[in-house]
Amino acid sequence: MSQLVVSSLTDVVALSQSSQSPQAIANLLKSFSKRDVGETILASFSATGEDPLSVLDPHLHTLGFLYILSSRLNVPSPQVTAEQVNAFCSTFTPETARLAPERVTLLAKGIIYVTELNRHPELAIPPLSDLISRYPTSPSHLTTLHPIFLRACVRAQLYEQALPLLKNPITDVDRSISDLAYTDNLVYHYLGGVILGSLKLYKESEEFFEIAASSPGQVASAVQLEAYKKLSLIQLLLYGKTKNLPKYANQALTRLLKYSPYQTFIKNYPSTTAALYSILDKDAETFHVDGNVGLMKRVIQHSPRWMIRKLTDTYLTLSLEDISVKIANDVKTATSPQAIEEINALILSMIDNQEIHATISPSTTGQLGATTVTFQDSPPPLYFNPSVLEKILIKAQQESLLLEQANKALGKSKEYLTKAIKDKEHVHYDETEQFAVESMGRGGRGVEWDD
Numbered sequence: 283m284s285q286l287v288v289s290s291l292t293d294v295v296a297l298s299q300s301s302q303s304p305q306a307i308a309n310l311l312k313s314f315s316k317r318d319v320g321e322t323i324l325a326s327f328s329a330t331g332e333d334p335l336s337v338l339d340p341h342l343h344t345l346g347f348l349y350i351l352s353s354r355l356n357v358p359s360p361q362v363t364a365e366q367v368n369a370f371c372s373t374f375t376p377e378t379a380r381l382a383p384e385r386v387t388l389l390a391k392g393i394i395y396v397t398e399l400n401r402h403p404e405l406a407i408p409p410l411s412d413l414i415s416r417y418p419t420s421p422s423h424l425t426t427l428h429p430i431f432l433r434a435c436v437r438a439q440l441y442e443q444a445l446p447l448l449k450n451p452i453t454d455v456d457r458s459i460s461d462l463a464y465t466d467n468l469v470y471h472y473l474g475g476v477i478l479g480s481l482k483l484y485k486e487s488e489e490f491f492e493i494a495a496s497s498p499g500q501v502a503s504a505v506q507l508e509a510y511k512k513l514s515l516i517q518l519l520l521y522g523k524t525k526n527l528p529k530y531a532n533q534a535l536t537r538l539l540k541y542s543p544y545q546t547f548i549k550n551y552p553s554t555t556a557a558l559y560s561i562l563d564k565d566a567e568t569f570h571v572d573g574n575v576g577l578m579k580r581v582i583q584h585s586p587r588w589m590i591r592k593l594t595d596t597y598l599t600l601s602l603e604d605i606s607v608k609i610a611n612d613v614k615t616a617t618s619p620q621a622i623e624e625i626n627a628l629i630l631s632m633i634d635n636q637e638i639h640a641t642i643s644p645s646t647t648g649q650l651g652a653t654t655v656t657f658q659d660s661p662p663p664l665y666f667n668p669s670v671l672e673k674i675l676i677k678a679q680q681e682s683l684l685l686e687q688a689n690k691a692l693g694k695s696k697e698y699l700t701k702a703i704k705d706k707e708h709v710h711y712d713e714t715e716q717f718a719v720e721s722m723g724r725g726g727r728g729v730e731w732d733d
Contacts, residue, residue, distance in 0.1 A: 286300060291334060295346060324349055348370070356395060367393060371410070394410075397434075406434040407434055419456065422453040426461060436477065455467075469505055471494035502532045502535050512574065543565035552586075554610065555583070601645075601654055606624075609625075619650070638657065
């Protein structure tokens with residue numbers, strides 16, 4: 283069959299239904315869309331008023347349906363039904379759609395645009411979930427859909443919907459099936475950290491923030507700085523102190539954080555809740571713009587637990603009254619019956635959660651404040667258990683195999699090696715950086731955590 287000339291919407295439909303190869307159709311549609319009126323025509327209806335999407339089948343005519351749908355979703359007044367969007371995302375042919383990665387990205391952004399325009403961001407979740415589960419060649423492949431989907435989950439505050447995606451570690455990148463930018467990896471792991479932290483999955487959140495903050499780059503990214511701030515706060519909650527970034531991370535991030543209001547908070551942690559709230563209030567505007575007030579309040583609420591854990595490094599025994607005085611906001615009220623009862627409940631909670639190892643001995647006088655808390659050494663780590671150790675070794679072997687495969691793939695990649703050499707000579711700053719940061723939430727700097 284001779285190659286069709288595409289100059290109208292009728293031609294687009296005819297091409298989509300033709301016996302041309304998918305690659306030929308993709309090339310023609312891409313060329314047509316780049317014309318001055320290409321996108322306008324794709325977003326229109328036929329001269330008779332017929333909707334071309336009612337003629338095309340999203341499974342059989344994936345490329346034509348994709349081009350028309352993605353164009354329509356991104357005009358000021360989109361004329362698309364939810365049924366059309368859902369039908370495409372659940373039935374398109376993935377192998378064919380991968381021939382037009384930039385249109386898949388445009389489709390996902392259009393879904394976000396329309397649902398936010400209609401003030402129902404939650405409606406973007408089902409179609410985007412279908413799209414991201416079917417489009418990548420494997421769950422470990424990073425695509426432009428990943429940060430877009432997480433952004434939808436954050437805007438709709440449907441954090442649990444992101445968990446199936448976040449449980450798959452990213453180990454592969456293929457730019458032939460996704461028009462990835464440098465910031466896509468950063469934004470995906472940043473938003474992943476926000477979602478996991480909001481669900482109180484702090485260890486997992488720490489891992490995502492660390493990947494975002496420490497990803498190699500010639501210039502310290504704004505997204506990375508935001509990730510580093512939240513990483514530091516998460517580490518205060520988990521460990522009572524911060525950890526150094528990996529050596530391969532951009533050291534400018536450490537300097538930037540050092541001269542920010544966060545450094546005062548970090549330096550004084552753990553401390554009394556009153557002292558920490560004073561630091562929070564002093565630079566409240568900065569913390570609010572960054573979207574970190576909710577997270578900081580969580581960290582402050584956890585401070586008494588870290589103050590008690592620090593006492594175990596110094597003392598073998600203390601009375602409940604002694605502990606209350608040492609961590610109290612107001613020493614004058616630290617010995618009140620209510621304060622002693624709160625400390626007793628806190629100590630029991632920490633023992634139950636294995637945050638500390640201690641025994642409680644009631645006083646012979648019957649006074650709760652005189653009750654003695656005897657601190658004990660922690661038991662041997664769980665990984666000394668043979669069955670647990672075996673699981674750790676199996677997981678290490680699996681991850682080692684994945685790393686070896688990734689290294690071999692990179693070593694064979696002429697494109698990667700060429701880029702690596704060029705990156706040593708040139709500084710690259712992705713022009714989507716501003717959009718990436720602004721898309722994260724209120725104030726253009728971060729996503730506000732639930733208080």
